[in-house]
Amino acid sequence: MRVTAKQVAEKAGVSLATVSRVINRSGYVEASVRARIEAVMAEVGYVPNRTAKNLVTGRTKTVGLIITSLQSPYFIRLTEGIQDVLENKGYHLLLCNTKFNAKIELENLQLLREGMLDGVITSTGSLTHEVMVELIRQHYPMVFINRLFDEVKNEPARAGFVMGDLHYAGLNVTRHLLEQGHRQIAVLYGSANSTSNILRLQGMEKAMADYGLRPRPELLRCVPNPPELSSGLDDTEGVWAYRETMELLQTHPEVSAILVFYHPMLSGIMKALREVGRKVPESVSLVGFDDFPLAPYLDPPLTVMGQPVYEIGRAAARLLVQKIEDPTLRVAEPIVLKPDFTIRRSIAPVPARYPAMAAE
Template sequence: MATIKDIANAAGVSLATVSRVINNGPKVGDATRERVKAIMTEMGYRPNANARALVTKRSASLGVVLAELLDPFFATLAHGIESVTRKHNVQILMSAGSIEKATELKAIETLLEHRVEAMVVHSKALDDEVLIEFARQAPGFVLINRFIPEIGNRCVWLDNVAGGRIMAEHMLKQGHKKLAVISSRYQIDDPVDRITGIRQALQSAGIDLPESHIEYSTPDQEGGEKCIQNLLAKGVDFTGVLAYNDAMASGAMTMLLDHHIDIPSQVSVIGYDDVLLAKYSRPKLTTLRYPVEMMAAKAAELALSYASGKKPEADITFKYTPTIVKRESVLRL
């Protein structure tokens, strides 16, 4: 494999000149720069990313741990991160945590073993103490979609309690008082926080939410179908469905239509996330926009910045709030 010395000899320039070309440095004429690049291509030279990181004091790679790789939500999250790494010419090392402690732990440890100092981690299964310790080990450790007060300056997160309130308040404003909730069965903060927000809004309106009106399943379309099936089997009377995410909302609408229940004239449905699925469902889904791509880009910028030596500021946090997107699946009574 060709070395930087081989390139310098072939081009008739100094090692310093080749180094400047590799790192896009100044003081190199255009003709020389192009000649060196052409020789690098001809000789199949590949710069050592880790060595270049030592020179530029910038992370050569960004580690990413997501819950899933196929889910539309996480695909959007990954796209937000990729937009930043492309701008900074940084490679991505990505793995899935599957919302399991052992898998998440292995994914983060593997990144550390590869000396990855910048990482964006979506962890729902690991304990706070474990993640705090990882933040001590990796300068550019940033959490997304989770808030831990002790490392709040490394957290980019969404206020899910506010999100639950917003979706319930929208249904109430449309005159819906008989509500059902379909939620994720995973024992993580997001579904708990959203239901907390929903209850807050309903309690303020003097409306009770019985446990029999809440169904839990997998946070996907099949889970949404099962939840509606169970609600109908129990004979729960509802005019509105508040779904944990757009995938569950989509499955819920499919099951309602299969039972000849029209949307939204008989039952209104609201989702959460505003992934592409929401815009192209029929009817188009009213939902809460989760600014995940913006949040992911922010998390990636923070991770690279911290890894390059910038110290996280104390008493700062990066909290986002979802907003309502009104479409066709909610009708005013």
């Protein structure tokens, strides 16, 4: 037979209201009384009836997080930041891995529409702008990470936006390379429609414009995300990055630096560099975006422009909880956090024996 909160109150010698405050983590309860109630709950095996509570409050105390990969260190760290805040606020986290599949993402967002989630944090780009704008305009509590929508920029909505300063990242990495004498700078990135990639490329363009230069379109290489790849066991980001890098270096040997916007590509890029005899950093500089645990242990250690991923996760979770608990809250401007530029040994000035690399 299920133990009730009333029975817990009787056994602990307190009111039902006091037990309710302990269960819901709301209101003041003296520490000794709280400890006595929790001891009784453990003794009798009391489990709160969440379904009944949800019917009363109209909330599930559950938040969805939609990501594209469970293997990425970026998403692991992001999830940690989100979960730490939600646990402290008394919310549960439902993790949804889309594997870059728009259908899976839409199915998970349907849980929000059906009232099974109080809100959603999403850090994907699988769905079209039109679909996401429609959701935003329906005033569901949502927070987007590293994604913006100009269509709703000036509209009141319950959506919020948290991101790293991606324009700053692209600008400062490129500026540093230009100061080292690099002019033939290549970029390998994922989706061409990604807000992250667009802003980084705009930052790169601004840095080069300050030097009277422009990025060369033939050196900007888009490596497809998994759903865009043809079927086959070898069609991973690393394999495709390897093929793209081999073609790039064969047709443009003057390339002196490569920016990598998505670190799963690095294995393929570094394999290609080894095979063509381009040693890092002696004959080509290499820079990654978004730091990851193995970056300092690569040979050579990788220079990275890293987003404060954990803090981005925490900021997104705090903002979503605020929007859930205060439906009138409107945050017009995105929350933007500065990245960290960690210079290691994978970049160097353009070598004098490669004059074509410094040609403008």
